[in-house]
Amino acid sequence: MRFSSFGEKFSTPSGILTLMEDISAALAGDPNILMLGGGNPASIEPVNAQFRAALARLADDPALFSATLGAYDGPTGHARLKARLAAFLSEQCSWPVSEANIAITNGSQNAFFTIFNLLAGRHSDGTFRRIVLPLAPEYIGYEAQSIDRPFFVSRRPVIDRLGERLFKYRIDFDGFELPDNAAAICVSRPTNPSGNVLTDPEVQRLDEIAARAGIPLIIDNAYGAPFPNIIHADVTPAWNENTIMCLSLSKIGLPACRTGIVVAQPEIIDAIGSINAITNLAPGSMGAALALDLLENDQLTQLCHSEIRPFYADMAAKALGWFNDAMGSTPGLAHKPEGAFFLWLWFPDLPVNSQQLYERLKKRGVIIVPGHHFFPGLAADDWRHRHECIRVSYAQPETHVQRGMEIIAQEVTRAYNGH
Amino acid sequence: MRFSSFGEKFSTPSGILTLMEDISAALAGDPNILMLGGGNPASIEPVNAQFRAALARLADDPALFSATLGAYDGPTGHARLKARLAAFLSEQCSWPVSEANIAITNGSQNAFFTIFNLLAGRHSDGTFRRIVLPLAPEYIGYEAQSIDRPFFVSRRPVIDRLGERLFKYRIDFDGFELPDNAAAICVSRPTNPSGNVLTDPEVQRLDEIAARAGIPLIIDNAYGAPFPNIIHADVTPAWNENTIMCLSLSKIGLPACRTGIVVAQPEIIDAIGSINAITNLAPGSMGAALALDLLENDQLTQLCHSEIRPFYADMAAKALGWFNDAMGSTPGLAHKPEGAFFLWLWFPDLPVNSQQLYERLKKRGVIIVPGHHFFPGLAADDWRHRHECIRVSYAQPETHVQRGMEIIAQEVTRAYNGH
Numbered sequence: 126m127r128f129s130s131f132g133e134k135f136s137t138p139s140g141i142l143t144l145m146e147d148i149s150a151a152l153a154g155d156p157n158i159l160m161l162g163g164g165n166p167a168s169i170e171p172v173n174a175q176f177r178a179a180l181a182r183l184a185d186d187p188a189l190f191s192a193t194l195g196a197y198d199g200p201t202g203h204a205r206l207k208a209r210l211a212a213f214l215s216e217q218c219s220w221p222v223s224e225a226n227i228a229i230t231n232g233s234q235n236a237f238f239t240i241f242n243l244l245a246g247r248h249s250d251g252t253f254r255r256i257v258l259p260l261a262p263e264y265i266g267y268e269a270q271s272i273d274r275p276f277f278v279s280r281r282p283v284i285d286r287l288g289e290r291l292f293k294y295r296i297d298f299d300g301f302e303l304p305d306n307a308a309a310i311c312v313s314r315p316t317n318p319s320g321n322v323l324t325d326p327e328v329q330r331l332d333e334i335a336a337r338a339g340i341p342l343i344i345d346n347a348y349g350a351p352f353p354n355i356i357h358a359d360v361t362p363a364w365n366e367n368t369i370m371c372l373s374l375s376k377i378g379l380p381a382c383r384t385g386i387v388v389a390q391p392e393i394i395d396a397i398g399s400i401n402a403i404t405n406l407a408p409g410s411m412g413a414a415l416a417l418d419l420l421e422n423d424q425l426t427q428l429c430h431s432e433i434r435p436f437y438a439d440m441a442a443k444a445l446g447w448f449n450d451a452m453g454s455t456p457g458l459a460h461k462p463e464g465a466f467f468l469w470l471w472f473p474d475l476p477v478n479s480q481q482l483y484e485r486l487k488k489r490g491v492i493i494v495p496g497h498h499f500f501p502g503l504a505a506d507d508w509r510h511r512h513e514c515i516r517v518s519y520a521q522p523e524t525h526v527q528r529g530m531e532i533i534a535q536e537v538t539r540a541y542n543g544h
Numbered sequence: 545m546r547f548s549s550f551g552e553k554f555s556t557p558s559g560i561l562t563l564m565e566d567i568s569a570a571l572a573g574d575p576n577i578l579m580l581g582g583g584n585p586a587s588i589e590p591v592n593a594q595f596r597a598a599l600a601r602l603a604d605d606p607a608l609f610s611a612t613l614g615a616y617d618g619p620t621g622h623a624r625l626k627a628r629l630a631a632f633l634s635e636q637c638s639w640p641v642s643e644a645n646i647a648i649t650n651g652s653q654n655a656f657f658t659i660f661n662l663l664a665g666r667h668s669d670g671t672f673r674r675i676v677l678p679l680a681p682e683y684i685g686y687e688a689q690s691i692d693r694p695f696f697v698s699r700r701p702v703i704d705r706l707g708e709r710l711f712k713y714r715i716d717f718d719g720f721e722l723p724d725n726a727a728a729i730c731v732s733r734p735t736n737p738s739g740n741v742l743t744d745p746e747v748q749r750l751d752e753i754a755a756r757a758g759i760p761l762i763i764d765n766a767y768g769a770p771f772p773n774i775i776h777a778d779v780t781p782a783w784n785e786n787t788i789m790c791l792s793l794s795k796i797g798l799p800a801c802r803t804g805i806v807v808a809q810p811e812i813i814d815a816i817g818s819i820n821a822i823t824n825l826a827p828g829s830m831g832a833a834l835a836l837d838l839l840e841n842d843q844l845t846q847l848c849h850s851e852i853r854p855f856y857a858d859m860a861a862k863a864l865g866w867f868n869d870a871m872g873s874t875p876g877l878a879h880k881p882e883g884a885f886f887l888w889l890w891f892p893d894l895p896v897n898s899q900q901l902y903e904r905l906k907k908r909g910v911i912i913v914p915g916h917h918f919f920p921g922l923a924a925d926d927w928r929h930r931h932e933c934i935r936v937s938y939a940q941p942e943t944h945v946q947r948g949m950e951i952i953a954q955e956v957t958r959a960y961n962g963h
Contacts (some may be wrong), residue, residue: 128815150618180602196584242551405657
């Protein structure tokens, strides 16, 4: 079969493909596998109960059912959700938005595919424009998304040691300059994979740099506020006309609804609608309908506040404790878990690289994500750090996470001992 | 805002964008508008009742709910649906398929975006390869999908007059030759917009031509068998390793689930999975879960057989009757409605073109789709036919369709009279 250039590029194995196939294989296979890779959220029963109640209301209401699943939404998605969400974001976050600022997409991943390729890559004026990631590690799912040749450019962070086993990344603003051909700046906040949360001053500075250059600041808010609000640092999510803010229903517990939400200026929203129409006709309505139901019943922020955030805060503390206990005298640090639901572990000078460690752990029945996939756009260089880290999900049953940490510690210790 | 070349192309107004925006505006606006544009299926209550029952079963089963909506599917979609569907297609259609031949997508539109761009466009060997549509009119949603420059090439049909007011398209095999740079042949069957159903000999001949050229035959089966089975001609859906067969849950009544199903050789399926991972992580699971429930309860074909097909057969006959009654002595023909749920009306030598007729009808509160959008890849020429047709949905309340036909007849008569 002869594939196009696009086909060749997009059918080449990618980090995100491996990750998604690992999830699928683990779910289908041996129940003893400790699945600490992937981005599946935890199953939190009080939250699920509310989702099921919303679903039951939909099943019980013939008119609502038909209006929801029996008819296509418009290209920017569910009209009633957009209106309700605009009111909610205005009230709760003081963002000056109307429904003209909101588009629904088939998940956040699809939103990023659309937005990145809308702005970056080849331009009709002959330029090739880039997405600037001010700090790597960054999200694994970005890397393969360039339709044309890769358009990401990223920078090493400053690493602050916070204690014997803890560190935190900071954007290295020293010497930070946008390339002439920047299309946008993008950050995930909380950061997937590291659990870092950029400080408000860091984001303000990025916002100023973007505004000065006349390019948007894209914020991947899949784990952030106002929902799912898996964020333990004291920060305020800000939005202005130059921000492209991407939210998601995945991490509140509905990943298989594939519902992303983009909040941006109308010119961007209209373009997303146009691309949605061509590539998808319209986004799916199921997640939108559930979100609308929860908003109308004042449950969305309530669930985040009373269930989701406390659950992950507790798991973060426990996971960090299990990691510390398991590592003993072996070197190894964790990024301070400020948000999302991953521990990002760093093993300085580990004799095996992260891919090898991933394979060794897989043989032991522990699935993690090797860290080297999380440096999109970082020029190949001799920075060992990118091969010394792994991402470990703690959105899994406690016994799995604890046992997984023990096995990780065993394998890392073995590697440090030259085996 | 500076958009990329891709961004400029995909944010340019397209036929499919107008169509989807018309749907959205009609739903949000004046309830007196007669919405005969768009591709929304009819709301058939006995069918909806089964969907709601399946949804209620999902809402009532905490373990099933969590497994379905609380976790990402793999990149080729819902594993249990793929297995069940492979068995179903083997038994019901005698297609020699396993689950390795099946991928789920976020709707059929997204499947076509993926498949077309996987095969056609620029290739690394320097060629630019094309999708051959052996007969235009063809589906409006294809036209804007080329990531690079347009890659469709199509041919005029033979028009058989079947009576005073009825005609049927045939593929013009006389002089039909594939271009050297053909990537695939594609047909929709039943054809959207015309309601044509290519005969089995026509499809066999296309299959032979494709096989001889070593390229796949893509069949857009969104309205066909085994589901939704909105097909009134006596034909058999065939599949072999060289076929890329695309099915959908939209026209059984679940368009907002956005669930497409591709049946193809594993190399194609794997590529779709890879593209899904990069652009979407995974397809949504809601439609897949409902389809699986219906399959397990032996309801899917039962609903198609006892409710969906008879409903549309009846509406096709009625719509044709209302059209004939309304037109009086004014010229005007309909394509024989053999499948799908549109009347494709042809007004030979109409003094206004289809865009103008669309605008006049919109002012009268009747939304249709102007026909000139349905000729992707047909070289600009002096063929008036492409500007003399409109597509009218009869998947709407009877009074709307009947009243709509009357207004269409009035406006067409007015135009023929030089106004």
